Amino acid sequence: MTDILSSxxxxxxxxxxxxxxxxxxxxxxxxxxxxxxxxxxxSIPVSSLSYLLSTLVERQYLVREGRRYSCGPGLARLQSTxxxxxxxxxxxxxxxxxxxQLDETTSFFVRDGWxxxxxxxxSSEQALRYSVPQGRRLPMHALAAGKVLLAALPPEExxxxxxxxxxRHFAEATITDEKRLREQLEEARRTGFAMTDExxxxxxxxxxxxxxxxGEPVGSLSVxxxxxxxxxxxxxxxxxxxxxxxxxxxxx
Numbered sequence: 001m002t003d004i005l006s007s008x009x010x011x012x013x014x015x016x017x018x019x020x021x022x023x024x025x026x027x028x029x030x031x032x033x034x035x036x037x038x039x040x041x042x043s044i045p046v047s048s049l050s051y052l053l054s055t056l057v058e059r060q061y062l063v064r065e066g067r068r069y070s071c072g073p074g075l076a077r078l079q080s081t082x083x084x085x086x087x088x089x090x091x092x093x094x095x096x097x098x099x100x101q102l103d104e105t106t107s108f109f110v111r112d113g114w115x116x117x118x119x120x121x122x123s124s125e126q127a128l129r130y131s132v133p134q135g136r137r138l139p140m141h142a143l144a145a146g147k148v149l150l151a152a153l154p155p156e157e158x159x160x161x162x163x164x165x166x167x168r169h170f171a172e173a174t175i176t177d178e179k180r181l182r183e184q185l186e187e188a189r190r191t192g193f194a195m196t197d198e199x200x201x202x203x204x205x206x207x208x209x210x211x212x213x214x215g216e217p218v219g220s221l222s223v224x225x226x227x228x229x230x231x232x233x234x235x236x237x238x239x240x241x242x243x244x245x246x247x248x249x250x251x252x
Contacts (some may be wrong), residue, residue, distance in 0.1 A: 018044055019052055023061060026077065032068035052181060061229045076225075087218060088119045091249060095120045098245050102223060102238060107132045109145040109208075110219040113237070114165045116146045121221075130224040141167045141181060142174050145222035146207035147194035151185040152210055152217040158185070173198045198227065205230045209242040211249050221246055 021042050026033065039049045053069060056062040060074035076086060091108040097108040099122035107121040115137040123131045140161075141147030155159065167176040175181050188194040188210075196206040208222040225240050 015048075015052070018042065018048065019056065021058065022049075022052060023075070026062060026069060027071055030071070032065065034067050034071040035069065038069070091120045091219070091221075094245050094249055096122050098122075098221070098223070098241055099124065101241055102104040103131060104229075104238070105130050105224045107134075107145065107222050107224070108211075108219055109143075109149070109222060110147050111140070111146075111217075112137055114140055114161055116140055116143065116149060118145075126227070127227050130201065130226065132222075132224065139168065139170070139200070141176065142170050142196065143166070143222070144194045144196045144208035145220040147181075147184060147196070148188050148192070148208045148210045148220045149217060151188035151194065152212075158220075170200050171198055171202055175199060190240075193242070202226050207235070207238050207242065209239075209246045211246050213250055221249070 007220070019081060022038060022044075025038060025042060035046065035049055035053060036076075038044070038053075039046050044052070053062065053064075057064050057069070057072070060072045060077075062069045063072040071149050087110070093101070095106050103124050103126055105122065105124045107118040109116040109118050116139075118132045118134050118138050121132040121134045123129055138146065140150050150158065150161065167181075168174070169176060175184065192210050194208050201207070203226055205225050205227050206222060207225075208220045209237050210217055211219050211221060221242050223242065224233065225238070
C-alpha cells in the first residue's frame with residue numbers, strides 16, 4: 001500500500017512539474033508553438049502533453065488557435081494587483097477539490113430572481129451520478145442550493161417570493177406548500193444548510209451550504225448524491241466538507 005501511495009504521489013508531482021515547465025517554456029518563447037515542439041523540447045510524451053495542454057487551455061493559461069498554443073489571459077490575471085477574479089474564478093478550484101474529495105457532483109449556485117443558476121459545476125466520475133446543467137436556471141424551492149438561498153432572504157423579500165413565484169411539482173416529494181416550505185427555510189436559516197430528498201430528481205439527495213462574503217449571501221455550495229449511496233456517514237462527511245469549503249470561499 002505504501003508503494004502504491006508513493007507511486008501516485010510521484011506521478012502527481014511529475015504532472016505538476018510538467019505543467020509548470022509548459023507554462024514557463026511558452027512564456028519564455030513568447031510565440032505560438034505546436035504541441036510537437038513543446039513535447040520535444042521538454043521530453044514529455046505526446047499522450048501526457050495532450051491532457052496537460054487541454055487543462056491549461058480550459059483554465060485560460062494558454063489559448064489554442066488551430067494547432068498552435070500561446071499565452072492566455074489567465075497568466076495575466078495571476079500578475080494582476082486589482083481584483084480581477086470573478087466569483088466563479090474563486091469558487092472553481094474549491095468546487096473541483098470538493099468533487100475530488102467526495103467523487104460526487106458538486107456545484108456553486110447563485111441566485112437569479114426567483115431561480116438559481118450553477119456558475120461552476122463538477123460531475124462525479126462514478127457510473128451512477130447526477131449532472132447539474134451549467135447555465136440553466138432552476139427552481140429555488142425544489143433544490144437544496146435554492147432553499148438555503150431562500151432562507152437567507154430578508155422577511156419582506158421572502159414574502160414577495162411566496163406571492164410571486166410559481167412553485168411547480170417536479171416529483172412526488174416536491175414541497176410547494178408555503179407553510180411546510182417556511183418550516184424548512186427556518187431550519188436552514190438556523191443551521192446554514194438545506195437538504196432535499198428526491199424533490200427535483202428521483203433518486204437524488206441534495207445538500208447545500210450558504211456562502212456569505214462580507215456578511216452578504218453570494219451563493220451556495222451544493223452536493224448531489226444518488227440515494228443508493230447516501231447514508232448517515234456520507235451525510236456527515238458531506239456536511240463537514242461543505243462547511244470547510246464555504247469557510248475557505250468566505251475567507252474565514
